[in-house]
Every structure is written in structure tokens, then in C-alpha cells.
Amino acid sequence: MSENQKQQYLKQTLWNIANELRGNMDADDFRDYILGFIFYKYLSRKMESYANVILEPDGLSYNTVETHKDAEALLEAIRYEALDKLGYFLKPSELFSELARRGNAGGKNNFILGDLANVLTSIEQSTMGSESEDDFGNLFEDLDLTSSKLGKTEDAKNELIVKVLTHLEGIDFDLENSDSDILGDAYEYLIGQFASGAGKKAGEFYTPQQVSKVLAKLVTTNKTKLKSVYDPTCGSGSLLLRVAKEVKEVGAFYGQESNPTTYNLCRMNMIMHNVHYKRFDIYNEDTLVNPSPNHIDKRFEAIVANPPFSANWSASPLFMSDDRFSAYGKLAPKSKADFAFVQHMVHQLDENGTMACVLPHGVLFRGAAEGHIRKFLIKDKNYLDAVIGLPANIFFGTGIPTCILVLKKDRNTNAERSKSILFIDASQHFEKVKTQNVLQEEHIEKIVNTYRTYCHAEPVEASKAAIDKYSHVATLAEVKENDYNLNIPRYVDTFEEEEPIDLSRVVAELKEIAAQSRSTDATIADYCKQLNIETPF
Incomplete structure (x- = not known):
């Protein structure tokens, strides 16, 4: 066997x-x-x-x-x-x-x-x-x-x-x-x-392996070894372990999880995947409120995360003196902590690192404080490398469509690529399995290969990653024109033209239907006459 x-x-x-x-x-x-x-x-x-x-x-x-x-x-x-x-x-x-x-x-x-x-x-x-x-x-x-x-x-x-x-x-x-x-x-x-x-209760701490694989492949692009990988909402640890399968070696695993049960599962999962206890550091607390004192001063080469979608958090003004949030000038709203998690991860990301996180689509276009933070990440810091739209209904317990944001701090070392952002619309590329939509291997490879083409192409050839109806390499000027709204349909045109309508053929069909209708009416009128009743028309 x-x-x-x-x-x-x-x-x-x-x-x-x-x-x-x-x-x-x-x-x-x-x-x-x-x-x-x-x-x-x-x-x-x-x-x-x-x-x-x-x-x-x-x-x-x-x-x-x-x-x-x-x-x-x-x-x-x-x-x-x-x-x-x-x-x-x-x-x-x-x-x-x-x-x-x-x-x-x-x-x-x-x-x-x-x-x-x-x-x-x-x-x-x-x-x-x-x-x-x-x-x-x-x-x-x-x-x-x-x-x-x-x-x-x-x-x-x-x-x-x-x-x-x-x-x-x-x-x-x-x-x-x-x-x-x-x-x-x-x-x-x-x-x-x-x-x-x-259902939802269990799905909150587990990222489907298909999504884990995409995130892991994205953050290990151009890497064969990693000094460290970090997940600030690590759940049972499957996402951290998935990253290790994409490279020859991971030096250390770091994670934080607020739920005590899933925190225990994560530690068990690490040990049973033969990760020595000296090579992982998992912390049990709310990442936004109480980040691990062992982690907060570290910077990680790879960061992956599937934070709880649009979670509540305090958004206390006290956070404005926190190094993770202070530079932005605004905090994520109380009812939607999505960008608070992004800000936290950006703070923890090493200068040569890559982070990829799954978020609800609203982060791409919502305004107010979220629009301000989004603009800061793009215009002031130029960290956003790619936006990837995923199919709806691929997560347990929720059917909402999601996206992946890929951020890097070293984009400015590549003069040409630093002026663009890759957009991928993979929302229609899946297979339905029972009640779930599933990314099959070919769908995963298409996403990853498109991103890696964008990364590997010579600076002036970044447009090689542009695929009709699937992906687009947008300039920062283009994103600015859209007022830093990242809604994917603004950049990837997936409109399919309908076949031209032959009006003369339509007219002929209508005439034929009308003739058939008159014949049917005559038949009904004849039956009514035979039955000595009034016709219905």
C-alpha cells in the first residue's frame, strides 16, 4: 500500500x-x-x-x-x-x-x-x-x-x-x-x-485546504526556505503547516488564537506534524487587544491569515498611540475589524516578507475610515501587490464572496512593478461539490501562476500577467483615478458579449407563432360552437 x-x-x-x-x-x-x-x-x-x-x-x-x-x-x-x-x-x-x-x-x-x-x-x-x-x-x-x-x-x-x-x-x-x-x-x-x-461554529477556526494552499503558495513565491511564518488568527494551525509544505524548511512558526479550544488544537497539530516544541510559539489571547509580548517586536518573513470576517472590536482611541495603527491617522470601525488585522500584520511584516490574507469583499470598496486606510497603504506606503477575488461559498458557515490581499514592503526595489497592482478575478473559476464551491487544482494553479508571472516578469513586461477576462495589471495612476476603490470589476472586464440577434429571423418566428395562434383560436371557436357555448375571446 x-x-x-x-x-x-x-x-x-x-x-x-x-x-x-x-x-x-x-x-x-x-x-x-x-x-x-x-x-x-x-x-x-x-x-x-x-x-x-x-x-x-x-x-x-x-x-x-x-x-x-x-x-x-x-x-x-x-x-x-x-x-x-x-x-x-x-x-x-x-x-x-x-x-x-x-x-x-x-x-x-x-x-x-x-x-x-x-x-x-x-x-x-x-x-x-x-x-x-x-x-x-x-x-x-x-x-x-x-x-x-x-x-x-x-x-x-x-x-x-x-x-x-x-x-x-x-x-x-x-x-x-x-x-x-x-x-x-x-x-x-x-x-x-x-x-x-x-457549520459556522467549527468553520470559524478552519481555513479550507484549497484556500490555505493558495495563500501558502503566494507567500512562498521565490522562496525555498523561510526564517519564520506567522498567523495572527491561527485557529487550529492548518494554514501555518500548509506554508511549511511549500518550502524545504521553516525556521519557526508563530501564531496567536483567542479561542482556548482551538488554541489547544493548534499546539497539538504542531506537535503531531513533528514540529519540535522549540520551533513554535502559539499564544492564547485576542491579537488586536493583547498581541503576544513575544511576537510584537518580531518581524516575520511570511504572514498568512484568515481573520474573522467583519468582527467587532473596541476601536478605542487609545489604539491611536499603538505603533500598529498610529501612522494611519484612523482606526478601522468598531463593527468591522478587517483593516485592523491588516494593519497589525503589516506592522509585523519583515522588509523582505510577503503577507497574504483572506478578507470579505467590502474591504475593497468601503469608504470612511476603511477608505482612508486603504489609500494610505497604496498611496503613502505602496505595499499592496495584488488583489485576488475568490468564489462565493467556499468557506464553511458563510456563503459570502471573499478576496485575498497580497502585501509586500519591498515593492519599491522594483521601480516598474512598484507602479502597478495585479488584479485577478477567480470568482467564476470553481467546481460545485454538493453545497460548497471548491477550488480544484487547476483553479489554484491558475491563480498562483498568474501571480508568479507578475512577480517574475521583467519590470517592463509585468503586463504578461494580464489574461483576458481573468486578470489585469493596473497602474497606480489607474487606481488613483478610481479613488483607491479596489472593486475588482473596475479593473478586470469579465463582460461576455451576447451573440448578435437576427431580427429578420425573430420577425419570421413571431409571424409563425401568430399564425399558429390564429389556427388554435379557430379550433377553439369551432368546439365552442359545437357545444353551443360562448367563445372565450
Whole structure:
């Protein structure tokens, strides 16, 4: 079986388990449990594999250590190594496989809820005082084993948990294959499936992979390595991880997320995609109100984001003394924080960096403070590189059309290209799958290739990126003429001329219809006469 086939099989198996076991529980609620237990299994397998490597020279295996005469010294030595290498520690008796075995021993439904709760707490406590403490703290807080959602009685709760552990224990996650990321991708797949099945609540933190791929390819144009990638509204982290698939190496991942549940999912997602805890820094707070103190002074080479569309924020006058907003002279309105997120990202962008973010179409043409900020970004700073219109109904939970803004700070190093902005109208390029519109691979490639043609073309040949009915390279003078309104139809003419109408043919058809009508009227009049009733006309 190929790696791709293994991945598809694992994804389908996990989804089947989720559907089979969640019963009447809401998808959002069950998501937290099954993803948490998958993560627990992942940590257990990593711990066991790493410990076995350490013990191999002594001819020992980790599952026998606790009965060894030198158990205490061996466990302490392994703990010391594991905290540095893995960031956490689990005893053999705390491993997923051991809990699953005890829960199903003798074919009975043995009670393990108390032990399981202690193990999950122990994982977090094992990191106390270590460098990984912030990355593992409260990771399992959404796995409430006392919740009535699991069952009305303790036995019912235990029965469901034992079923989940038993099913998961039977799956081979292929963790020994260092070149494979089957489990990480399957985990991300489940996050996406729960998002698509649960509506807006779940969709708020998940960017469909098709859109993630476009953003990732845009910000990695001309790059093979990245020092850093940042997402100020990172949700479950899928967008950050997608960027890593487009380059050979990413030095560090940075993100911020206000929702505690999705913040936990993001950290789990990072670890399960084999991102070492020292290489990611995810912060749990509102980005606009409380940006991470570890991030705010950093500048990132790539920034990607799908901020919450037209979210409310305070827009307090106090923000006018904040370096992120002060230069603009105006703040984004209270009811639409879209440009506040853009301003934040621009502040965090490195001089040689690229940022790409998804926003509602209103940012392209709304006036007042938003029009002022838009003009400042184009006229005063000249950071806007491209505007890309996406199809409607491609996000879970909302059918509104969206756009991507691409911004760069180093545009002025290219004298000719700095005088233009690329507009792409991809709004009609999609495939309908059930109730969603989906960007297929050819649609993604067309967007990316058009942008890269614009980037790679010789300065005087930027117009090579112009494609009839699809894209247009607008001069800054042209944008100024439109009063810095970026509404895409102003720049990309997608009007399709109708075929000329043959009036003589239309007249002939009308005459034929009239003749047929007279014949029909005569027939009806004859029937009425035979029936001795009045004609209807």
C-alpha cells in the first residue's frame, strides 16, 4: 500500500470511528474528545519509541522498566532525556496502549476513567519548570471526563471512552516512518471534516485546504526556505503547516488564537506534524487587544491569515498611540475589524516578507475610515501587490464572496512593478461539490501562476500577467483615478458579449407563432360552437 493510500485509509477509518461512536453528541463536542485521544496516543507512541532507543544498548524495552530492579534510576534518566527531546514524559504504565489494554482486559468494560484523568494531568505536570511548559500547559483541558455529554452514568461514560481507546489502539499510525506525516495529515483532515459538518461554529477556526494552499503558495513565491511564518488568527494551525509544505524548511512558526479550544488544537497539530516544541510559539489571547509580548517586536518573513470576517472590536482611541495603527491617522470601525488585522500584520511584516490574507469583499470598496486606510497603504506606503477575488461559498458557515490581499514592503526595489497592482478575478473559476464551491487544482494553479508571472516578469513586461477576462495589471495612476476603490470589476472586464440577434429571423418566428395562434383560436371557436357555448375571446 502506497503512503497516499495509507493516508486515505487512515483518514476514512478515523472518520468512520467518529461517526460510529459520537452517537447523539454534537460534532463540536466529540471533536474535542477524539482529537484529544488521538493526540494522547501520538504522545505515547513517541515516548515509547524514544525510550526504547535509549534502552536498546542495555537490552531493555520500555514496557518492562517499571518492574526492573533499577526502575527509579532508569525512569529518572529517561525522563531527563525525554523532557529535552520531546518536551514531556510518560511512564510505561501511563501509555495509551496500557490504558486501552486495562480498559478492555478479559473482554470486559473495566473502569479506567480515574486512571485516564490522572494520566492526562500527569502529562501536563511532567513539563512543569521545563522549557516546554507553556507549549503543553492545559492541552487536555477540553477532555472533561466528568461531562454528562459522555453518558448519564459513570459506567456509561467509561464504556464510551473504552470503545474510543480500543478502536484507536487498533490503528497503525506508522510513527516509525520518519519521512511520513500520515497521522498529522489525518489529524488535520479530521479537524476539517468536523468543521465542514458542524457549520459556522467549527468553520470559524478552519481555513479550507484549497484556500490555505493558495495563500501558502503566494507567500512562498521565490522562496525555498523561510526564517519564520506567522498567523495572527491561527485557529487550529492548518494554514501555518500548509506554508511549511511549500518550502524545504521553516525556521519557526508563530501564531496567536483567542479561542482556548482551538488554541489547544493548534499546539497539538504542531506537535503531531513533528514540529519540535522549540520551533513554535502559539499564544492564547485576542491579537488586536493583547498581541503576544513575544511576537510584537518580531518581524516575520511570511504572514498568512484568515481573520474573522467583519468582527467587532473596541476601536478605542487609545489604539491611536499603538505603533500598529498610529501612522494611519484612523482606526478601522468598531463593527468591522478587517483593516485592523491588516494593519497589525503589516506592522509585523519583515522588509523582505510577503503577507497574504483572506478578507470579505467590502474591504475593497468601503469608504470612511476603511477608505482612508486603504489609500494610505497604496498611496503613502505602496505595499499592496495584488488583489485576488475568490468564489462565493467556499468557506464553511458563510456563503459570502471573499478576496485575498497580497502585501509586500519591498515593492519599491522594483521601480516598474512598484507602479502597478495585479488584479485577478477567480470568482467564476470553481467546481460545485454538493453545497460548497471548491477550488480544484487547476483553479489554484491558475491563480498562483498568474501571480508568479507578475512577480517574475521583467519590470517592463509585468503586463504578461494580464489574461483576458481573468486578470489585469493596473497602474497606480489607474487606481488613483478610481479613488483607491479596489472593486475588482473596475479593473478586470469579465463582460461576455451576447451573440448578435437576427431580427429578420425573430420577425419570421413571431409571424409563425401568430399564425399558429390564429389556427388554435379557430379550433377553439369551432368546439365552442359545437357545444353551443360562448367563445372565450
